[in-house]
Amino acid sequence: MSESIAGLRLCEDTPSQPPQVIPGCPTLDKQTYETHVDVNGTTWYILVARYSNRALVVVSSRGTFGSIVQAQKHTSLRGGLTYDTRMVLGNRNDEMPELCARMIVEAMEAHGASMPIVLCLGVPVKSRADVSTLVEHVLKGFQSTAPTSS
Numbered sequence: 133m134s135e136s137i138a139g140l141r142l143c144e145d146t147p148s149q150p151p152q153v154i155p156g157c158p159t160l161d162k163q164t165y166e167t168h169v170d171v172n173g174t175t176w177y178i179l180v181a182r183y184s185n186r187a188l189v190v191v192s193s194r195g196t197f198g199s200i201v202q203a204q205k206h207t208s209l210r211g212g213l214t215y216d217t218r219m220v221l222g223n224r225n226d227e228m229p230e231l232c233a234r235m236i237v238e239a240m241e242a243h244g245a246s247m248p249i250v251l252c253l254g255v256p257v258k259s260r261a262d263v264s265t266l267v268e269h270v271l272k273g274f275q276s277t278a279p280t281s282s
Contacts, residue, residue, distance in 0.1 A: 165273035171265055176255050178266075180273030186248040187277075189236065189270055191255050198254025199223065203233035205241055205248075213241070220250075229253045232263055239267045245274045 164181040179190040192198060199222025206214045215237055217230040233251040240246055257263060 165276040167269060167273070169265065169269055171255070171262060172258075174255070176266075176269075178269050178273060180270060180277055182247075182274070182277040186250060187274070188250050188252070189273070190252040191266060191270075192252070193255045196254045197221075197252035199226065199229040199252070201229045201233040201251045201253065203230075203237045203249050203251065205237055205246060222253075228257045228263075232257055232266055235263055235267050236270050239271055240274060243271060243274070245271075245278065 164179055166177070166179050168175050168177045170176075174193045176191055176193050179188070181188040186204075190197065200220040201217055201222070202220055203215065203217045206216055208214060215234050217233050219230060222229060229251065232253055233249060236251065237246075237249060240249075255266075257266065
């Protein structure tokens with residue numbers, strides 16, 4: 133059964149046609165990875181979704197997206213690597229979300245899983261140990277969602 137407003141289908145129990153892939157739009161390569169971990173008495177919920185052009189990483193303890201940061205690596209003309217982070221939404225004076233995003237991208241590069249990320253950080257990250265815990269669990273998510281060769 134579907135509801136409609138001005139002829140638009142809002143929901144349908146059994147779709148009449150399979151979803152279509154639109155050329156140029158990012159698609160999920162594989163299922164998402166979800167886990168939770170206890171950090172300093174707070175439960176952090178971690179989601180990693182790998183798309184064809186980047187990955188979405190959500191870390192939340194409050195049920196919110198928190199600060200949203202983009203991060204990616206660049207190769208210079210001389211072959212060196214640089215990492216670029218940009219606060220999309222959030223407090224620009226808080227350096228921790230950008231630090232976390234950069235550390236994730238650097239760790240991914242070191243493990244051969246290089247791709248840009250969008251990080252939604254809705255947890256209090258207060259120490260280097262918190263950053264290490266975050267990076268460790270996000271890397272597990274990337275390893276779990278890695279495309280398999282057929």
